[in-house]
Amino acid sequence: MSYRRAVSRFDRVNQWLQFSRQWHVIDANQQDAELLGDKVARYLAGKHKPIFHPETDCGDHVVVTNCKDIAMHAFDWKHTIYKFNMEYPKSKADIPAWQIHDYDQCRIAFLSVYRSLGNNLLRRRHIQRLHLFPDEEMAEFVRKNIGSQLRQVQGVVKRSDEYTAEERANFPRVVKFADKHVVDWEKSIPNPGRHVKPVPGQKDK
Amino acid sequence: MPSVPRVDRLKPIYTAAKALNFGWRFSDFLKIPAYNGISRYTNQLHRITVRFCKQSESSVGVRNFIENQLVEIGRKNPSVVIYAQPVRNSNPSIRAEYGNGRTLQINAKNMTQDEVSKDVHLLFSRSGEPVVKLESRQSALVPSIQGQWTPITWLPTEMNTEQLPAKQFSKHKSTATSATEYILQNPPK
Numbered sequence: 361m362s363y364r365r366a367v368s369r370f371d372r373v374n375q376w377l378q379f380s381r382q383w384h385v386i387d388a389n390q391q392d393a394e395l396l397g398d399k400v401a402r403y404l405a406g407k408h409k410p411i412f413h414p415e416t417d418c419g420d421h422v423v424v425t426n427c428k429d430i431a432m433h434a435f436d437w438k439h440t441i442y443k444f445n446m447e448y449p450k451s452k453a454d455i456p457a458w459q460i461h462d463y464d465q466c467r468i469a470f471l472s473v474y475r476s477l478g479n480n481l482l483r484r485r486h487i488q489r490l491h492l493f494p495d496e497e498m499a500e501f502v503r504k505n506i507g508s509q510l511r512q513v514q515g516v517v518k519r520s521d522e523y524t525a526e527e528r529a530n531f532p533r534v535v536k537f538a539d540k541h542v543v544d545w546e547k548s549i550p551n552p553g554r555h556v557k558p559v560p561g562q563k564d565k
Numbered sequence: 566m567p568s569v570p571r572v573d574r575l576k577p578i579y580t581a582a583k584a585l586n587f588g589w590r591f592s593d594f595l596k597i598p599a600y601n602g603i604s605r606y607t608n609q610l611h612r613i614t615v616r617f618c619k620q621s622e623s624s625v626g627v628r629n630f631i632e633n634q635l636v637e638i639g640r641k642n643p644s645v646v647i648y649a650q651p652v653r654n655s656n657p658s659i660r661a662e663y664g665n666g667r668t669l670q671i672n673a674k675n676m677t678q679d680e681v682s683k684d685v686h687l688l689f690s691r692s693g694e695p696v697v698k699l700e701s702r703q704s705a706l707v708p709s710i711q712g713q714w715t716p717i718t719w720l721p722t723e724m725n726t727e728q729l730p731a732k733q734f735s736k737h738k739s740t741a742t743s744a745t746e747y748i749l750q751n752p753p754k
Binding site: 375386387496 | 724735743
């Protein structure tokens with residue numbers, strides 16, 4: 361029996377709320393670009409919603425902050441080559457990730473999200489709901505719209521220079537050095553100087 | 566003929582489809598006519614007419630059914646009117662009329678008594694609604710108690726009082742133990 365009842369004003373408002381677009385914010389500090397792109401792409405496409413359907417455009421807005429501190433796995437900053445080809449003369453370019461990051465601090469996050477959205481016609485519409493900021497500063501209207509916050513995709517670890525001397529002393533000693541051991545890690549290696557090539561025909565003395 | 570001929574024919578087709586009663590509706594939800602069974606149950610079958618011939622061979626099954634089972638069925642279902650019409654040289658048929666005005670007729674030519682019995686049982690157990698493909702196997706009289714999902718359904722309520730973004734909602738949650746935590750929990754001797 362399909363129940364028929366009058367739609368009250370409360371029900372109507374709830375239905376509007378069901379199909380409304382939420383604004384999420386996520387911190388990209390020390391987050392892997394691929395993992396972050398996958399998570400953000402799901403929210404842009406609306407696949408996290410129980411009302412998701414491929415023909416229903418129910419994606420949410422996502423604000424990504426701290427894009428300048430985004431991270432990549434191991435040596436991927438040097439080895440990841442982004443290929444651009446517009447099929448015009450001299451328009452083919454293979455640019456490593458670190459150069460793109462030097463040029464634009466938000467572009468790496470954009471490219472990873474764009475790749476994760478999939479090769480379909482909808483991703484141009486979905487990517488329009490992505491808002492990227494290099495640090496914590498953002499536009500005021502964006503801050504007012506934010507209604508939810510997403511958890512980061514991986515934990516943020518403290519850098520070695522952020523530990524204070526007390527924390528270093530309190531940490532349990534894992535390796536015990538011998539009494540004669542000299543800890544000279546604070547002293548840098550002296551500069552060996554520039555290598556001078558010998559003049560041809562003359563022995564180096 | 567206008568310069569731009571009108572090719573939109575949805576309205577006439579829809580109007581014609583509505584005129585066909587509801588035979589055009591190929592899929593629907595399960596229905597209970599007139600909230601049957603909520604406070605009282607009313608058998609939706611109102612009248613059965615069994616038409617047969619006294620001497621033709623095609624009505625042997627119907628005649629056997631009438632002799633052996635029809636009186637007992639009528640005694641068990643006093644709310645159903647049962648007619649038995651002996652018409653000479655006619656095809657045996659079973660006609661059922663339901664509460665919603667719908668009539669079903671089954672041609673019982675050359676049927677055996679068991680087949681006639683099965684068909685009569687089918688007519689008794691139906692509600693008169695057309696047989697359609699089900700949109701969903703479940704339907705409920707009352708709306709959901711939990712309510713429909715909204716984007717704020719599963720959000721933590723602490724977000725209401727904090728100015729987003731906040732550190733406490735951004736921290737990554739994991740069940741894996743990192744090496745630093747392991748050493749802090751199990752300091753070496």
